Amino acid sequence: MDESDSGRRWWQGAVLYQLYVRSWRDTDADGYGDLDGVIAGLDYLSWLGVDGIWLSPTMPSPDQDWGYDVSDYLGVHPELGTMADLDRLIAEAGARGLRVLLDLVPNHTSSAHPWFIDAASGRDARHRDYYVWADPAPGGGPPNNWLDATGHSAWAWHQPTGQYYLHLFLDSQPDLNWHQPAVHEEFREILRFWFDRGVAGFRIDVAHGLYKDAELRDDPPATGSGPMAGRFGQRPAFSQNRPETHGVYRDWRKIAEGYLPPRLLLGETWVGDLGRLAGYYGHDDELQLAFNFPFVFAPFAARQLSDVVGTTLARLPAGACPVWTASNHDVGRFASRWCGGDERKVRLALLVLATLPGTTVLYYGDEIGMTDVMVPPELRRDAMSRDRASWDGSRDRARTPMQWNASRNGGFTAAGVMPWLPLGDTAACNVADQRRDPDSVLGLCRSLLALRRAELGGGITPYEIVPAAEGHWAYRVGGLLVAANLTDQPAVVPCPAGEVLLSTAAGEVGAELAAERVLGPWQGIIARYPPP
Ligand code: GLC
Secondary structure, three states: OOHHHHOOOOOOOOEEEEEOHHHOOOOOOOOOOOHHHHHHOHHHHHHHOOOEEEEOOOOOOOOOOOOOOOOOOOOOOOOOOOHHHHHHHHHHHHHOOOEEEEEEOOOEOOOOOHHHHHHOOOOOOOOHHHEOEEOOOOOOOOOOOOEOOOOOEOEEEEHHHOEEEEOOOOOOOOEEOOOOHHHHHHHHHHHHHHHHOOOOEEEEOOOOOOOOOOOOOOOOEOOOOOOOOOEOOEOOOOOOOOOOHHHHHHHHHHHHHOOOOOOEEEEOOOOOOHHHHHHOOOOOOOOOEEOOHHHHHOOOOHHHHHHHHHHHHHHOOOOOOOEEEOOEOOOEOHHHHOOOOOHHHHHHHHHHHHHOOOEEEEEOOHHHOOOOOOOOHHHOOOOOOOOOHHHOOOHHHHOOOOOOOOOOOOOOOOOOOOOOOOOOOOOOOOHHHHHOOOOOHHHHHHHHHHHHHHHHOOOOOOEEEEOOOOOEEEEEEOOEEEEEEOOOOOEEOOOOOOOEEEEOOOOOOOOOOOOOOEEOOOOEEEEEOOOO
């Protein structure tokens, strides 16, 4: 069926896989993963059963923030490969039915981008207004109280031209000025350039950023605490989440829908309020998918998770597709944050992620239960989080190389090569060993994705909560009943159900499920609903 006519989109009911290119597979023995390494792993991804991949930044960059500081939006980072490699990757992925999303960084550029180099050359420079420049405050010092991602002033003094420039992240990441129409035109061209090359869409970095308050008013103090409350005690009311940003996505959506199949805009929408998150979908005319950080940061507990899911579904406009993810390169891995490395919990978390309605995004290594790796300070590579307790440890902890096999370098790079970040415990957790064992976490994940594709793929399945005791979470999704025991005690499945299609405990598939069926601690099942 013609996707544009049916209203169905390939990502609805799909599973995306976030692939951190530098840590996936190194084919040229320089210690960094590369595009050829991604190609080498496509058969594995197709075996696993994902529908698409999101590649961490692939564009040229001085790597102060590992690609999130772009110096050329129309190129490929030479350390990762060439444009021909990326074209081949898209073609090889397509041959396996896998779509490829790139990471687009529109909030800021690298200070090494030619636009910024020109902008910094003088107040009359052609690209001066591409960035946010301001005079000192009346009494001297930065123009306002905004803070960057390290907790320092978001303003850097530029002596040669006598003004400050804004950087909400590192000072080598100057923020673009979206009040300037030429910036819009540049990004329209960037979108078309990549869409024309067959890229299936973009994950949009700092999607809630872009526009800044035109009057540069001070951000107010934060009212809550925790990662969703703001930054370093401030609520970013004027530095982020400005209403004009929605116009950018309405514009981009038209461009994305002009292609066949329509291209996907998946926003990194770092907002704590689910109503505000819903706003990024617009009236089905802005982002098609918006990451849900309240879900990411919810504790692994039945009531809190089911509350976030229920509220999200209630707030999202009709037809909008929710997105569920639990790990990424910033927030760490769920196998550590939610599960403390407990395999029962890892299995249960995967079962939940695979059965929620909408789109699920797995992070590389989630499928084998990879945990965070405590990287010693002298080996850390992320400048933004290196010294900051506020990141809950260095972000490097979730960026360590993929553990393909039990060898010292985990099959990530050749023996004897120093990987860019140290590996975790490859003997305890690796793809090769788990692939041989159908009862492994990887075996379970693959079965879950196959079940999802068969039962929940191709659309946004209706979801309905089933009343359950404290600590237990049960829901009906499509023709399935999911029952999850998020406690240390055995639990009774809260309603009658049919055949068990899958259980997180090995050897339990296919049994008829009696009304009084008992789940072990941290066990989950997927059964048919309604019962016969
Ligand atoms: C996003 C990215 C993060 C990066 C930041 C600045 O949050 O996920 O890794 O440091 O934007 O681009």
